[in-house]
Amino acid sequence: MGTRTKPRVPEPARERASRKLSPPRLGPRDVLHVGSAGLRSRPMRVFLSALGIAIGIATMIAVVGVSSSSQAKLLQELDKLGTNMLVATPGPSMFAGQDTKLPKEAPGMIARIDGVESVGTTGDVKESVRRSENIPKEETSGIVLKAAKDDLLETLRAKVRGGSWLNDATGRYPSVVLGHVSAERLGITRPGAQVFIGGRYFTVIGILDPIPLAPEIERSALIGWEAAQSLLGFDGHPTSVYERSADDRVRAVRSLMGKTAHPESPSSVSVTDPSAALQAKAATEGAFSTLLLGLGGIALLVGGVGVANTMIISVLERRHEIGLRRSLGATKGQIRVQFVTESLLLSGLGGLAGIALGGIATLVYARAGDLPWVVPLWAVTGGFGATLVIGTVAGLYPAVRAARLSPTLALQAA
Structure with a gap:
């Protein structure tokens, strides 16, 4: 006797209606x-x-x-120029109307500080720099004449755009190196031109590239230390002493520079970090x-x-x-x-x-x-x-x- 299949009972309409429909999902x-x-x-x-x-x-x-x-x-620029350079300059005088000066021995004394690697020196010379003798002496175009020692270029990590830097030979004679701003103001584009300084013509032997850490050099005309003394009556007192030290010695060197440069009056020496200006500019x-x-x-x-x-x-x-x-x-x-x-x-x-x-x-x-x-x-x-x-x-x-x-x-x- 075979088994019987149970007939399928139709689903009531009420149950079908009560079944909840779900909408299709969107992928x-x-x-x-x-x-x-x-x-x-x-x-x-x-x-x-x-x-x-x-x-x-x-x-x-x-x-x-x-x-x-x-x-x-x-x-x-900071990475290239470094942040390990300090500059010593004369600070404010204790007496009104009296200028302070760095001792002539200041560069050599600073060079003996532990950690100092190189020293460059400039001194202000009170003469105007003119394109020719026909230009009035009062029209300086904002150009400052400075005496410079040979090691300044290395200390600043500067480059000569055209021509050459001062050396033992050219530094004794009427030759001058122009900062790039000075060259633009004088209308000089290449070495070989002449400028009128202190009653005689000096030959331009070089033009510098921009120096962001030393903008005062960009606006200067630089002559040899010996030529400034023998030809223009320069007194030999440095105005700015630039030094490079090891990165880990910058703070220690800074604390010693004033005392070393002018032991008798450390407070009359101002020590600055020129890279701080670029760092602040980058930050702001x-x-x-x-x-x-x-x-x-x-x-x-x-x-x-x-x-x-x-x-x-x-x-x-x-x-x-x-x-x-x-x-x-x-x-x-x-x-x-x-x-x-x-x-x-x-x-x-x-x-x-x-x-x-x-x-x-x-x-x-x-x-x-x-x-x-x-x-x-x-x-x-x-x-x-x-x-x-x-x-x-x-x-x-x-x-x-x-x-x-x-x-x-x-x-x-x-």
Whole structure:
């Protein structure tokens, strides 16, 4: 006797009706497709809306990039020139109207300090430097005449752009080396020209490259120590003593320089670190950039308002689409995700365009000013992150508004 299969009992209609239907889920690819549909259908509106975001991000990236590039240039110069140079100069006098002088033995005494590697010396000579004897003596063009010793160039780590530096031979005769600023002011571009100093002509034997750590040398005309004494009556007292020491000895050397240079009156010696000015400049390079960053942030917010306005108009124009999708089973959450995604894509496109424009602007500036091209990673990631945040905020209200549309009313309005 075979077994009988039990006949299948139809499911009651009431039970079928009570079964809860679950809407289909949208995968990442589906979300990207529906979110980009509105952008693909209105390319000109997308371009204009993303332009505000792009301008804001480009401004911020360019400001940070230009500031960072300039700062990198200064740091490169510091690495090349070193931060281990100190300068001893006469300090204020204890008596009003009386000038202080460094002893003639000061350079040699400073050279004997433990850790000092090289010493260079200059002394001010009270004579004007003129292009010719026909120019009035009062017209100095801001050029200072200095006597210099042979080792100054090595201590400053300076380079001669053209010609040669002073040596034992040329330092005894009427020859002069010009700082690059002095050469420009005198209209001299190459060695061989002559300048009028102290009633006679001196031959220009060299022109120096810029010296960021010693800007006073850039505006000077340098003659040999012996020539200054024999030809111009220089008294032989140094005005500035430059020294290079080991990096780990800079602080100790600085504490000893005043006492060593002038044992009888250490307080009359001023010791400075010329690299401190460049370090401060590098540290404050971005101070003015704060204002421009604020303007870029305002432009970014204006761009966000433009995105929000575009999304609201998009919701109003696409009510029929929203109603149709809702009637076919799309949930409110899926509608919200669609419009937030569209807003994010719109802002993201503007952010990417702004990063590219800001990077290009920084590159052009860096190439024009012979600077390293530096765009900090934090500025790129932070700027792009800001666009995504603004895109999310700008798309929330239109997305919520779209999700609240009744399918029936949306279809009727269409």
